[in-house]
Amino acid sequence: MSKAALQDKNSSKKIFVLDTSVILYDHDAVNNFQEHDVAVPILVLEELDNFKSGNDTRNFEARNFIRLIDKASKNHLINKWFNLKKNSLGKFKVVLDEHPKKINAEKLFGDGKFDNRILNAALALKEENPKRKVILVSKDICLRLKAKALDLYAEDYETGKIKNADELYTGKTEISDFSNEIIDELKNSGIVDASSLMLPYTDSNHFYVLKNKKKSAIAFYDKVAKNLRFIFQESAFNIYPRNAEQSFAIDALLNPDIKLVSIQGNAGTGKTLLALATALEQRKDFRQIYITRPIVPLSNKDIGFLPGDVKAKIDPYMAPIWDNLKFIREQFAGDEKMLFKIDELIRTEKIQIAPLAFIRGRTITKIFFIVDEAQNLTPHEVKTIISRAGEHTKIVFTGDIYQIDTPYLDSESNGLSYLIENAKKHPLYAHITLQKGERSELANLAIELL
DSSP states (O other): OOHHHHHHHHHHSOEEEEOHHHHHHOTTGGGOSTTSEEEEEHHHHHHHHHHSSSSSHHHHHHHHHHHHHHHHHTTSOTTSOBOSSTTOSSOEEEEOOOOOSSOOHHHHHOSSOHHHHHHHHHHHHHHHOTTSOEEEEOSOHHHHHHHHHTTOEEEOOOTTOOSOGGGOOOSEEEESSOOHHHHHHHHHHSEEEOTTSOOSOOSSOEEEEEEETTEEEEEEEETTTTEEEEOOOOOBTTBOOSSHHHHHHHHHHHOTTOOEEEEEEOTTSOHHHHHHHHHHHTGGGSSEEEEEEOOOOGGGOOGGGSSSSHHHHHHHHHHHHHHHHHHHHHTTTTOHHHHHHHHHHHHTTSEEEEEHHHHTTSOBSSEEEEEOSGGGSOHHHHHHHHHTBOTTOEEEEEEOTTOOOSTTOOTTTSHHHHHHHHHTTOTTEEEEEEOSOOSOHHHHHHHHHO
């Protein structure tokens, strides 16, 4: 290849500069830019050093990134371009220079702030490579806006993002003017061969509301068996469904052939309650019931700032789960034998309620595993949880993709949305979106009007 051709090829390759938020979201981000080069400011390594201790998701991502770079660099100097992998087309380096000659972010926005120094590192790299497009990649919207104000290209980290949260798979479809004969056959025999029916979703396990004038039925389409199964509106541990959506959720949660379930919906739709009730209904089929949720520190402060021992620190975060368990317990108010059994399940830790960080590393074999508030997880963390599942385990993710408390995640980049979009066609998976609030009329008013 001629020198001119080589220069043209190099100039067409972009340079992506990653900030700390991207690494904490996905430690493997450096390997996701195909043939383009990736740079990380030295300040990012300094920030990652502050995150390397602890059991939070960010701590694991920070440690994994540091190990990745350490393993890949070996005999290389990391302030020079080198290949992270033998077959990788793009190269990697750590940027040391934070002093651009033309535009200086620290002079414009103030000295000492890490974000401004990261901007300067990207600007210096742009000056050093005038023929190449330098792009700052960040999950921080404000940092991206500041970069664009400085004539520096900036974009969000797109890996793991879905295209449109409003068009996310719901797991259910209502069909009007459906065949009366099929509805009658479904109710009488319980199962109908669906291979000749013109159903809109045949590549996923899917729920249907079938209607024809005054007749109606709710059914589950089994992707493997290719049939429609009539759904009886059965209860789970004395919790009865109040609408078709909740019947769908209970059916998926009780179905032994479905090993992975996600339930998405607004507050008050019954996501956590139904998951907990069905877990208790199947308590004899599983060694243990884990109910967990990621801890999102208030005001970005770690739980260590809260007073008391470990239990006292985490109880405020686990309160919604305990509230649901208390509600289920109230359904057996006159049954002392069942009340004793529920209390015994908690006392013997057959039911274990703990933050996700405390359960991390445990063996997930023959476990009914409920992950609440899953919208606060990254796609990588959701993948990690599922990959740890052993034999005879069922995992349930619940959450609301529009109620995210974790910085740098949104309705399109969170782990729950990622799971729904990417797992919808798997035969072991079922999803249902709950839309009708059943908490109270007052709660419904808040959801609908405010």
